[in-house]
Amino acid sequence: MNRIVEVQDVTRVYQMGKTSVHALNGVSFSIKQGDFTTIMGSSGSGKSTLLNMIGCLDKPTSGIVRINGVDIQKVNDDELTYIRRNNIGFIFQQFNLIPTLTALENVEIPMIFNRIPPKQRQKKALKLLEDASLDPEYATHKPNELSGGQQQRVAIARALANDPPIILADEPTGNLDSKTGKGVMELLSSLNKQGKTLIVVTHDPQISEYSHNTIRLQDGEVVNEGD
Amino acid sequence: MKVIESFRNNMYTQLAERNLKRQKVRTILAAIGIIIGVMAISSMGVLGNTLKLSVEDSFGDIGDRLIIYPAAGEDSITERQVGKIERIHGIEQIIPFRITGEAIELRDEVYYGIAYGIDADKLSHLIDLEDGRFFKSGSTECVVGHRVASELKLKTGSKVEVDGSRLRVVGILKEQGMGFDISADGSIFTSFDMYEKLYPEEGDDFDQVVVIVEDINQVDVVKDDIDESLNRKEKTVEIFATNIINEEIDTAFRSISLFLMGIGSISLLVAGVSILNVMLMSTMERTREIGIMKAVGASRNDVLKMFLYEALFLGIIASAAGGILTVGGSLGLIYLITNDISYFFSLTTILYICAGVVFGIATSLIGGLYPAWKASMMEPMAALRYE
């Protein structure tokens, strides 16, 4: 099957003044389209660093990251933006909703940058919120008027706004209690069943039970791949 | 209407509008900076221009005159010379007169003024009466200037003494203010006959001639003609054209306007810096938000435009407000100063206001440029991690 994400010998060094932090030390793996992959490892093992690169929010110090066959090192900022906008939906641990916008408007934002006309994007945003099981009455609420679970549902709806084939989630349940977290995980795995390629960073072993395969990281290196 | 519609539907404008609205206080403060700048720059220009127009108006009616007096070494202007002037085309009036410094006495009070010998008919071309009538030739009648009348408390019918002769006041002149042809306010006017009786030793010639030109645009031509006619062999007369006063006023007020607008520009510069400051603060505060926007698909261009639209929005609204306030404010001020708002409605005034508004918008855009660029260049990950 088609390798939608390819990571080859990737390193990432953070320069903090004179000291350099080696967050990733030669990581390689690939993910097939439609897979549900979890990335596991203890805190500081480089999980977020890796996911950010797959999400085109960051670039490797060395090595190659390919999304849909495109080497993200070799493209310019506009092309990278295009990949972020149309191929990837990113879900964060801290939700990262824009606090001044309503739930609905937050979901509209990615469509705004995709030049979708107002009526059309509003309609779609409502539908996405509904699919994410957010009560429609909350659509006009600001993020701080929503519970953590509701905020994450809004964030998931936003990640789906431009129908990206890849969904990335960095500890999506990390800020939620276990019951709410379970609901969010079920929502995410249902996306995978609809055909989305799903990559979830977590250190909750229960979550890996939903997935097809697991990449384990330790000190910036892959310990063992697959399940 | 279509333009406005598409402008409102533009996503950048929608985002900009929302961002400006959510920081109301700061937006208003920044707007006030622009408003003051625009008002300063345009009202200074308007005010300078209005002053100029009003001053020009009060001098304007004398711009069509030539004043001719004897050149150095000459005593007077002769009948013959006046005759020569009469042959020149484009002249409406030739007003020769005789003049001497004189004490005007009423009982014990003395006013030191000027005595004119002049044709009553001709005098009426230079100044109007406030009261009474002009003097008749061959009588002891005279008219007096406004200040003489008020200082000596003269009325028509009063008797004054000039150089030992008693003259009867039959008319009082309107206040003239500053004059370049004659200075009427502190003077006494009488006929040539009477003047000769007062000063028999002075002969028949004139001390000065005022020439009123038919067409104000021909003043210089007529001046050259007179010069040609009277000063051909040797310089016998000096000719002074009053229109150079208008030119002087023009240059003086142009520099005043420029100076005032300079002050306005400085305040606009301050406004520009405050916009820069406000927008920079706003980009710092919204760093995380910019990170989020970039993570969900905003390009550099998108972010740049978002911030520039904000600056443009602010600039347009604040500058328009400044322009409107200038119209209102300067109308009020002009009314207070000159009592005549018609000076306001000139092309130059409108141009000054437009210039103020354009400068205001440009300043906002320039002030917003750097913050917008800075925001657009942020790396998404660094922006997302910003606390």
Ligand SMILES: Nc1ncnc2c1ncn2[C@@H]1O[C@H](COP(=O)(O)OP(=O)(O)O)[C@@H](O)[C@H]1O
């Ligand atoms: N922006 C950064 N600057 C400096 N060091 C960083 C940065 N991001 C992550 N690190 C370091 O890189 C290592 C891996 O971090 P991260 O990828 O966030 O791990 P995880 O998500 O698995 O907890 C850690 O040691 C962390 O301190």
Ligand SMILES: [Mg+2]
């Ligand atoms: Mg992490």
